Amino acid sequence: MKTAVLAAIGDELLSGARLERNAHFMAGKFHAKGWEVRRIEIVSDTESEIIALLLRWVGKTDLLILSGGLGPTHDDMTRHAIARYLGCGLVADDAAYDRVLDRVKDDPKRYAYTESVRDPQAMIPELAETVFNPAGFALGMKFTREGTRVIALPGVPFEYEAMVRQELPEIFAADEKRVASVIILDTPEMHIAAKIPEVISHPFLHVSILPALPQVELIIRGEPDTVAWGEGLTRSRFAGLVLPEGSMSVADAVLIEARTKGVHVSCAESCTGGLVGAALTDIAGSSDVFNGSAVTYSNDAKRNILGVSEATLRDFGAVSAECACEMAEGSRRVYGTDYAVSTTGIAGPDGGTDTKPVGTVWFGVAGPDGVRAVMRLLPGNRGEVRTRAVRFALAELWKSIHNQ
Amino acid sequence: MKTAVLAAIGDELLSGARLERNAHFMAGKFHAKGWEVRRIEIVSDTESEIIALLLRWVGKTDLLILSGGLGPTHDDMTRHAIARYLGCGLVADDAAYDRVLDRVKDDPKRYAYTESVRDPQAMIPELAETVFNPAGFALGMKFTREGTRVIALPGVPFEYEAMVRQELPEIFAADEKRVASVIILDTPEMHIAAKIPEVISHPFLHVSILPALPQVELIIRGEPDTVAWGEGLTRSRFAGLVLPEGSMSVADAVLIEARTKGVHVSCAESCTGGLVGAALTDIAGSSDVFNGSAVTYSNDAKRNILGVSEATLRDFGAVSAECACEMAEGSRRVYGTDYAVSTTGIAGPDGGTDTKPVGTVWFGVAGPDGVRAVMRLLPGNRGEVRTRAVRFALAELWKSIHNQ
Numbered sequence: 001m002k003t004a005v006l007a008a009i010g011d012e013l014l015s016g017a018r019l020e021r022n023a024h025f026m027a028g029k030f031h032a033k034g035w036e037v038r039r040i041e042i043v044s045d046t047e048s049e050i051i052a053l054l055l056r057w058v059g060k061t062d063l064l065i066l067s068g069g070l071g072p073t074h075d076d077m078t079r080h081a082i083a084r085y086l087g088c089g090l091v092a093d094d095a096a097y098d099r100v101l102d103r104v105k106d107d108p109k110r111y112a113y114t115e116s117v118r119d120p121q122a123m124i125p126e127l128a129e130t131v132f133n134p135a136g137f138a139l140g141m142k143f144t145r146e147g148t149r150v151i152a153l154p155g156v157p158f159e160y161e162a163m164v165r166q167e168l169p170e171i172f173a174a175d176e177k178r179v180a181s182v183i184i185l186d187t188p189e190m191h192i193a194a195k196i197p198e199v200i201s202h203p204f205l206h207v208s209i210l211p212a213l214p215q216v217e218l219i220i221r222g223e224p225d226t227v228a229w230g231e232g233l234t235r236s237r238f239a240g241l242v243l244p245e246g247s248m249s250v251a252d253a254v255l256i257e258a259r260t261k262g263v264h265v266s267c268a269e270s271c272t273g274g275l276v277g278a279a280l281t282d283i284a285g286s287s288d289v290f291n292g293s294a295v296t297y298s299n300d301a302k303r304n305i306l307g308v309s310e311a312t313l314r315d316f317g318a319v320s321a322e323c324a325c326e327m328a329e330g331s332r333r334v335y336g337t338d339y340a341v342s343t344t345g346i347a348g349p350d351g352g353t354d355t356k357p358v359g360t361v362w363f364g365v366a367g368p369d370g371v372r373a374v375m376r377l378l379p380g381n382r383g384e385v386r387t388r389a390v391r392f393a394l395a396e397l398w399k400s401i402h403n404q
Numbered sequence: 405m406k407t408a409v410l411a412a413i414g415d416e417l418l419s420g421a422r423l424e425r426n427a428h429f430m431a432g433k434f435h436a437k438g439w440e441v442r443r444i445e446i447v448s449d450t451e452s453e454i455i456a457l458l459l460r461w462v463g464k465t466d467l468l469i470l471s472g473g474l475g476p477t478h479d480d481m482t483r484h485a486i487a488r489y490l491g492c493g494l495v496a497d498d499a500a501y502d503r504v505l506d507r508v509k510d511d512p513k514r515y516a517y518t519e520s521v522r523d524p525q526a527m528i529p530e531l532a533e534t535v536f537n538p539a540g541f542a543l544g545m546k547f548t549r550e551g552t553r554v555i556a557l558p559g560v561p562f563e564y565e566a567m568v569r570q571e572l573p574e575i576f577a578a579d580e581k582r583v584a585s586v587i588i589l590d591t592p593e594m595h596i597a598a599k600i601p602e603v604i605s606h607p608f609l610h611v612s613i614l615p616a617l618p619q620v621e622l623i624i625r626g627e628p629d630t631v632a633w634g635e636g637l638t639r640s641r642f643a644g645l646v647l648p649e650g651s652m653s654v655a656d657a658v659l660i661e662a663r664t665k666g667v668h669v670s671c672a673e674s675c676t677g678g679l680v681g682a683a684l685t686d687i688a689g690s691s692d693v694f695n696g697s698a699v700t701y702s703n704d705a706k707r708n709i710l711g712v713s714e715a716t717l718r719d720f721g722a723v724s725a726e727c728a729c730e731m732a733e734g735s736r737r738v739y740g741t742d743y744a745v746s747t748t749g750i751a752g753p754d755g756g757t758d759t760k761p762v763g764t765v766w767f768g769v770a771g772p773d774g775v776r777a778v779m780r781l782l783p784g785n786r787g788e789v790r791t792r793a794v795r796f797a798l799a800e801l802w803k804s805i806h807n808q
Contacts, residue, residue, distance in 0.1 A: 016432025028420025040446035273685025274678030281677025
C-alpha cells in the first residue's frame with residue numbers, strides 16, 4: 001500500500017484563524033485509490049519547523065505534500081526552508097513565471113503587482129523542479145529524496161486543487177471502487193453492526209460506522225470485489241432505509257430522486273436559516289429541479305410569504321406540527337413545486353422552554369398526496385442542531401419523493 | 405509561553421470521510437490566551453500510532469489533548485493505548501458512569517444500551533484519572549507525565565467542547581486581548597502592508613494578512629498593550645473600510661449595525677442558494693433584526709415571489725444589475741424590512757458565457773434611499789465563488805446601513 005503524508009504550513013491554521021481543508025480534500029482522494037494517509041500535520045510557518053517536517057518524513061513515506069507558505073509576504077517561508085534542506089540556493093524560473101504573468105496582461109494594475117513579486121513568487125530551489133500554477137501566481141516546487149516524492153504547493157484551495165490534479169493524475173483517474181459509503185436513515189448507530197455481522201467482521205474489509213446525525217454513514221474499504229459484496233449485502237439488509245448508490249449526501253439523493261421522478265422541490269426554512277437551500281444548491285446542476293427556499297425567520301414573514309395562519313401562530317406557536325405543515329404547503333404553493341420541506345425549531349442557545357427545549361425541531365413535508373409533520377429533539381450546540389436539522393429535513397424530503 | 409499540541413485520532417479523518425474541527429476550535433481558544441499551539445496532528449486509530457503520539461510529545465509540551473477513539477465500537481483504541489503506554493490495566497469508574505446513566509433513566513431503550521456498553525465506555529487506565537462527560541456517555545481520562553498534562557476526550561464536537569470547558573476553565577475565562585482581528589473591505593491584500601508599515605514590522609507584534617476574499621483579515625498578536633496600539637493604528641489608517649470592533653465577521657457586523665440603527669434586514673438569493681441567510685442566522689439572537697431570505701433559484705420564483713419583471717429577465721437575464729436591484733427591492737417589500745441585499749450570478753462549473761463568465765455575480769442593495777447594484781468577478785470553484793459572494797453581499801449590506 002502506497003503511503004502519503006499531508007502537511008499544512010501556517011500560523012493562521014495553528015491559531016484557529018483558518019480551518020485546514022486541503023489535507024482533508026486530498027485524504028479522501030488518496031483513500032479512494034487505496035493509498036494510506038499516514039498522518040496529517042499542521043506545522044508553524046518557520047524555517048526550522050518546515051525543515052524538521054522534511055527530516056521527519058523524507059525516506060519514510062512515498063509521498064509528502066506540503067501546502068502553504070509560498071505567497072509573497074513575510075511569513076511565507078516554505079521555499080527558503082526547502083532550499084536550506086536541500087542545501088542549495090534559489091533561482092527564478094522566469095519562463096514559468098512569464099506564463100503566469102501572461103494571464104493578467106490585460107490588467108495593467110495586476111500585471112504590475114504580479115511582476116513586482118516575481119521575487120519571491122518565481123523562486124525555486126536549484127535542486128528542485130518547478131510545479132506550474134494553472135490557477136494562481138505562486139509557483140510550486142517538487143523533488144525526490146530517499147524514495148520520497150515531495151511536492152510543495154500554495155495553500156489557496158483552488159490553486160492547491162488545480163496543482164494536485166496536474167501533478168497526480170493517477171489519483172484523480174476514474175477507477176474501481178475501493179471504498180463504498182452507505183448512508184442509513186432512521187436506524188440508531190448501535191443497531192447497525194448486529195444486522196451485518198459478516199460485513200463488520202470480514203477479515204479483508206475495514207468498516208467504519210460514523211454518526212452523521214440523524215443518519216449513520218457506513219464506510220466499507222478493501223479490495224474492489226470484497227467492497228462490492230459488503231456494500232451489496234448492507235444495502236439489501238437495510239432496504240428502504242439506505243440512500244441510493246451514487247448519492248454522496250442526502251442533498252444529492254434528493255436531487256437524483258427528483259430528477260428520476262421528474263418533480264420539482266422547494267423549501268421553507270426557519271431555524272435552518274437557508275442551510276437546506278444552500279445544501280441543495282451546493283451541487284452543480286441543482287437548478288433543474290430546485291426552485292428555491294423561503295427563509296422566514298420572523299412570524300410576519302411566515303404569514304405574509306408562506307400564508308401561515310395567525311391562528312396557528314397564536315394557538316400552537318411557530319415551533320409546532322401545524323406551523324411546519326403550513327410552511328411546507330406554503331412553499332409548495334408559492335414556488336409551484338411538487339414537494340416542499342420545512343423546518344421550524346429552536347436552535348439555541350436561548351429560546352428553549354420546558355415543553356420545547358433547545359434542539360426541538362418540527363419538519364413538514366408537503367407533496368401531491370398531502371402533508372405530514374415529524375418532530376426531532378436534536379442534540380448539540382446551535383451549529384450542530386442546525387446541521388442535523390438540514391440532514392433530517394432532506395432525508396424526510398427524499399423519503400417522500402422515493403415512496404411516491 | 406505555554407505550549408499545547410492538539411491531536412485527533414481516527415481513520416475517518418485520515419480517509420477524508422470527516423473534517424477535523426476540534427483542534428481548530430481549541431487552536432483559536434489557546435491562541436487568544438497567548439498559548440502556542442505547536443502542532444496539530446491527525447493520526448490513525450491504531451494502538452501503536454496512539455502510543456507513538458504519546459512518546460513523541462510527553463515531556464516536550466505543557467499540554468497534549470487527544471480527541472477521539474473513546475466510543476464503544478471496535479475501532480475505539482485510545483483507552484487501551486493509554487493503558488499500554490502507562491503500563492497499567494483498565495478499571496471501570498462505575499460511580500462516574502452511573503452519573504452518566506442517570507441522564508437516560510427515563511428512556512428504557514437508551515438506558516439498556518448505555519448500560520450494555522459500560523465496558524468499554526466506563527473503563528479508565530488505573531494510572532489515569534476520569535474526565536467526566538457532561539454532554540455524552542463515553543468518559544474521558546487524564547494524567548500528567550514528565551511535565552506534560554495529557555487529556556483524552558471523545559471526538560464528538562459538542563462533548564469535546566463541554567469537556568475542555570470543564571477541564572481548562574482558564575482557557576475559557578474572559579481576559580485581556582492578546583489577539584486582534586481587523587476585517588478590511590475593498591482593499592487588495594497587496595496594498596495593506598504599505599499603509600501600516602510600523603505595525604507590520606513591529607518587533608513585538610506578529611501580524612498575519614489573510615485573504616478572506618473579497619475582504620482581507622489582519623490578525624495582530626502580541627502583548628495586550630501592543631496589540632491595542634497596533635489595532636488602533638490600523639483602524640484609523642483604514643477608517644471607513646474596517647468592520648467595527650467586536651465584529652467577528654461581516655454577518656456579525658451587519659447584525660450589530662442593524663441593531664444600533666434599529667433597522668430590519670432581509671435577503672434575496674439566487675447563486676448563494678440560502679448561504680447569506682444561513683450566515684446571518686448562524687449567530688444566536690439574529691431573529692431580532694433578520695426577517696428572512698427569499699431563495700429564488702428559478703426565474704419563475706424570482707418573478708412570483710420577488711416581483712422581478714418578465715421584461716428584465718428577458719432583456720437583461722437573471723444575472724444582471726437590473727435583476728439584482730429588483731430582487732433586493734422585492735425582498736425589502738415582501739419581508740417588510742428597511743434594507744435588503746440580493747445575489748444573482750454564475751457559480752459554475754457550467755453556465756458561464758464570454759460576457760458573463762463563471763464567477764460573475766451581481767449584488768443589489770435596497771434601502772430607504774433607493775437601490776444600487778454592483779458586480780464582482782469572483783475567483784475559485786463553485787464553493788469558493790458562493791462563499792465569497794456571501795461575504796461580499798454582507799459587506800455591501802453593512803456599508804449601506806453604516807452610511808445611513
